[in-house]
Amino acid sequence: MNNATEKSRRKWIGYVLFGILLTLGVLYFRFPSEAVQGFLQARVEKANPQLALSLEKVSPSVTLGLKFQAPQLFLKTAPQKSIFKADRLHVRPTLLSLFRDQWTFCYSALAYNGAFKGCTSIAKEKNGAPFQTSLVLKDVPMGGDNPLKEIIGRNLEGVLNGTVTYEGRSDSLIRGTGEIDLRLSEGRMELVQPILNLDGIGFHEVLIKMTLNNRKLNLTRVALRGTNMNGTLTGVVNLNNDISRSSLNLRGTLEPFANFIKDLTDSPDTVRLIRERLKRGKITFVIRGTIGDPNFRFM
Secondary structure, X not given: OHHHHHHHHHHHHHHHHHHHHHHHHHHHHOOOHHHHHHHHHHHHHHHOOOEEEEXXXXXXXXXXXXXXXXXXXXXXXXXXEEXXXXXXXXXXXXXXXXXXXEEEEEEEEEEOOEEEEEEEEXXXXXXXXXXXXXXXXXXXXXXXXXXXXXXXXXXXXXXEEEEEEEEEEOOEEEEEEEEEEEEEEEEEEEEEEEEOOEEEEEEEEEEEEEEEEOOEEEEEEEEEEEOOEEEEEEEEEEOOOOHHHOEXXXXXXXXXXXXXXXXXXXXXXXHHHHHHHOEOOEEEEEEEEEOOOEEEEEO
């Protein structure tokens, strides 16, 4: 009797496993890619009417997630300038979130010749609900078509690594809270206006630590280890809905290397300025104005 019961149990387990595999197979080979694309595009537009999403292909993955080919997020008013685009993106829900009051999705992407991964949690069936997200960036080149150049309005080269955490609402991102910890290595940044006869600064490393709290972006630490000089920057950016109108209240130092000053033989005015402003080997400066129209001044 026991043997018969055990055989019956095994048989039913086999039927269940077969049913699950058959269902997964049907979902995989008969996956409604176009319908899912349309649904996702509609959800993006509903969440933010100014944004649009394009996808080359959507397919299921064996981890109960979705794989996206060539996803691209852009403003409807400027479709030629993407906010984010990737070669591949993989998104999957965490199993525990299926039984809780909020979804948690983890994702990984190959984009701009670098790697991104992170997780986002958002309340179920609540439009505009608060969300939390974390992001890890690994070996992301800043040249080429990286959208960060468009955001800051200056050419920027180098390789980016770091982490970003954020908590807020999709309909008012600048009112959220978050932390940014980044390292940019072996590159060059274009300056807003020439400084010490330079229109750009080459660097070996830039370390950036920032916090966001209700429209205030606090630069707690920006440290430059450059090819011609070292530097620091701290202060506050008061964010505006129009980012270009965000006000600046920044203060920093520059520490030119002796060889750099020595090579400025054809710029006596710059050499005189450096010698007049140097205090304990450093030059102090402030940046006021706005992101769109900054005002740089030596102290």
